Amino acid sequence: MKTFPTSAVWCLGILFISVSLITTGSSEVVGPADPVVALAGDDIILPCSLKPNASVKDMAVRWTRLNPTTENVHFYRDGQDSNEDQSPSYRGRTSVFNEELKKGNVSLKLTRVTLSDAGSYRCFIPTLTSQVNQTTVQLLVGAVSQPVISIVGTKGWGVVLKCESGGWFPEPEMEWLDSSRTILPADGPPERHRDSGLYAVRRHVTVDQTDTNNFTCRVHQLEINHLKETEIHVPDDVFPKSQEVMIVGLLAGAVGVLAASIGVYMLIKHMKDDVFPKSQVGLIVGLLIAAVGVIAAGVYMLRKHIEEKKRKKLGKWAVVLL
Numbered sequence: 198m199k200t201f202p203t204s205a206v207w208c209l210g211i212l213f214i215s216v217s218l219i220t221t222g223s224s225e226v227v228g229p230a231d232p233v234v235a236l237a238g239d240d241i242i243l244p245c246s247l248k249p250n251a252s253v254k255d256m257a258v259r260w261t262r263l264n265p266t267t268e269n270v271h272f273y274r275d276g277q278d279s280n281e282d283q284s285p286s287y288r289g290r291t292s293v294f295n296e297e298l299k300k301g302n303v304s305l306k307l308t309r310v311t312l313s314d315a316g317s318y319r320c321f322i323p324t325l326t327s328q329v330n331q332t333t334v335q336l337l338v339g340a341v342s343q344p345v346i347s348i349v350g351t352k353g354w355g356v357v358l359k360c361e362s363g364g365w366f367p368e369p370e371m372e373w374l375d376s377s378r379t380i381l382p383a384d385g386p387p388e389r390h391r392d393s394g395l396y397a398v399r400r401h402v403t404v405d406q407t408d409t410n411n412f413t414c415r416v417h418q419l420e421i422n423h424l425k426e427t428e429i430h431v432p433d434d435v436f437p438k439s440q441e442v443m444i445v446g447l448l449a450g451a452v453g454v455l456a457a458s459i460g461v462y463m464l465i466k467h468m469k470d471d472v473f474p475k476s477q478v479g480l481i482v483g484l485l486i487a488a489v490g491v492i493a494a495g496v497y498m499l500r501k502h503i504e505e506k507k508r509k510k511l512g513k514w515a516v517v518l519l
């Protein structure tokens with residue numbers, strides 16, 4: 198008497214499992230492991246399919262957004278879309294791939310994605326007898342824009358640069374790099390503000406003259422894995438005149454003053470006691486001037502040699518001074 202009900206339960210169980218396997222009971226709804234990442238304005242696909250594949254042509258598929266608010270996104274039933282209760286914000290932007298449905302692919306196409314589309318989406322096949330009749334897909338939506346660099350002014354021997362970039366979401370990181378891709382210490386942390394949902398960042402850096410005078414501002418958003426860069430070439434003559442140029446100038450000036458003093462002294466001496474004949478005075482003054490010229494030129498050549506390619510400006514300056 199005891200064994201009969203037990204075997205009946207077994208029989209029913211086996212029957213149930215068989216029926217389940219004959220229908221699509223063994224297929225499960227599968228979504229992507231990673232969130233779908235999009236930029237505002239993109240057309241995207243939210244993946245969802247039956248594994249193992251089986252036709253969904255004659256089933257119902259409901260896409261809803263669960264977070265941050267619940268919205269009806271798309272409903273497919275009896276071989277056609279049935280979107281009477283669709284949320285207005287999704288109107289005209291959703292579709293399923295009709296040809297793919299018979300392969301068990303119920304992925305949703307969403308066009309012209311906006312920042313407010315971000316959230317978690319549920320892909321649900323209510324007619325599926327399997328335990329796994331739904332899955333969720335995360336959608337991240339970002340916005341990026343090109344940074345803009347401007348030259349603000351000078352500080353010490355350096356030039357102050359400003360990088361600005363607005364229209365980002367989520368909030369990005371901003372760094373300054375030199376031409377060897379080394380991060381430069383910025384003049385303080387980035388200044389950030391938020392305007393109509395999007396983030397704007399600004400950061401200053403003071404740079405010294407380098408081989409290339411090329412500097413890069415990099416803006417990076419890790420979550421949506423987007424990076425934008427802008428490079429600037431700062432012309433040599435924007436940098437304050439370097440110390441070397443000033444030293445050359447001072448030396449040349451000092452030698453010039455010395456030469457002039459000697460010349461004047463000799464002229465006065467000549468006028469007083471008429472020691473030298475007039476022709477010799479001319480010769481001495483001429484020699485002095487020549488010596489001054491040679492010293493100044495020597496200093497100029499030496500500096501030019503040391504600085505060679507870096508300081509093309511020095512040449513111009515030394516020539517002017519001489």
Ligand SMILES: *[C@@H]1O[C@H](CO)[C@@H](O)[C@H](O)[C@H]1NC(C)=O
Nearest residue numbers: 249250251252298299300301
């Ligand atoms: C299911 O997938 C297999 C292998 O990808 C393919 O050969 C088969 O045609 C698919 N079945 C359907 C119903 O699309």
Ligand SMILES: *[C@@H]1O[C@H](CO)[C@@H](O)[C@H](O)[C@H]1NC(C)=O
Nearest residue numbers: 242244246294297302303304
């Ligand atoms: C489903 O269909 C879409 C659109 O054709 C395609 O991009 C996607 O790769 C398909 N997914 C699978 C799992 O076949």
Ligand SMILES: *[C@@H]1O[C@H](CO)[C@@H](O)[C@H](O)[C@H]1NC(C)=O
Nearest residue numbers: 323324325326327328329330
């Ligand atoms: C979907 O599966 C869950 C359990 O995974 C179950 O509670 C629910 O009733 C199923 N929905 C339908 C419509 O079968």
Ligand SMILES: *[C@@H]1O[C@H](CO)[C@@H](O)[C@H](O)[C@H]1NC(C)=O
Nearest residue numbers: 376409410411412428429430
């Ligand atoms: C420096 O920047 C200028 C302009 O952005 C570019 O044309 C040049 O190739 C850069 N030079 C190097 C070495 O990166």
